[in-house]
Amino acid sequence: QVQLVESGGGSVQAGGSLRLSCKASGFTFGYWMYWVRQAPGKGLEWVSVIDSGGSTTYYADSVKGRFTISKDIAKNTLYLQMNSLKPEDTAMYYCAADRFLRALRNDTSWKDLRSWGQGTQVTVSA
Numbered sequence: 818q819v820q821l822v823e824s825g826g827g828s829v830q831a832g833g834s835l836r837l838s839c840k841a842s843g844f845t846f847g848y849w850m851y852w853v854r855q856a857p858g859k860g861l862e863w864v865s866v867i868d869s870g871g872s873t874t875y876y877a878d879s880v881k882g883r884f885t886i887s888k889d890i891a892k893n894t895l896y897l898q899m900n901s902l903k904p905e906d907t908a909m910y911y912c913a914a915d916r917f918l919r920a921l922r923n924d925t926s927w928k929d930l931r932s933w934g935q936g937t938q939v940t941v942s943a
Contacts, residue, residue, distance in 0.1 A: 819843040819914045819932040826910060826937030833902050833941070839895040839912030839934055845869070849918050850895045852886060853927050854908035854939075861927040864910070865897065866918065875921055880906075902941045909936040 825837040837852070852864040865876045865886040874886050885898040895912055913930040 819845055819848065821912050821914060821932055821934035823910065823912050823934040823937040826939045828940040828942065829902055831903055831941055831943050834898070834900045835902065835939060837897040837899065837910055837912075837937060837939075839897075841893045841895065841914065845893060845914060848914045848916055848931075850886075850888060851913040851915065851919075851927075851930060852884075852895075852897045852910060853913055853930070854906075854910045855936075856905075856908040859908075862908075862923065863919075863921060863925070863927055866921070867895070868918075877921075899939070902939075904941050904943050907939060907941050909938050911936045 820842045822840045847869050849866055851866045853861050854864050855861050864880055867874045867886045867888055871888045883901045887896045912934045914932040915930045919925050
């Protein structure tokens with residue numbers, strides 16, 4: 818069983834930056850690692866995903882060019898560098914793990930991802 822613990826959230830002004838971390842424990846080899854967010858009153862939205870080896874990444878159009886996903890395999894830690902933050906990026910950010918690459922669409926049932934962290938809040942003020 819993979820256990821995930823996020824950190825690094827906080828409050829910033831628009832245009833600012835934050836770096837989220839997600840420490841994984843347990844066997845994560847072969848797992849895709851996701852960042853998924855949920856804004857107040859809205860559903861889950863996928864943000865970015867990275868493969869087990871860290872060489873393949875995908876981004877939602879809403880964050881492309883501003884966010885960067887990466888991982889430190891030795892530390893078993895996932896990161897999300899968020900630059901040029903906008904008020905619409907305000908959400909609870911979760912890291913999640915799954916053996917499969919899910920369809921990267923808004924209508925995908927993201928709640929079905931295998932393992933989840935507890936989330937870290939990001940608040941961006943105008």
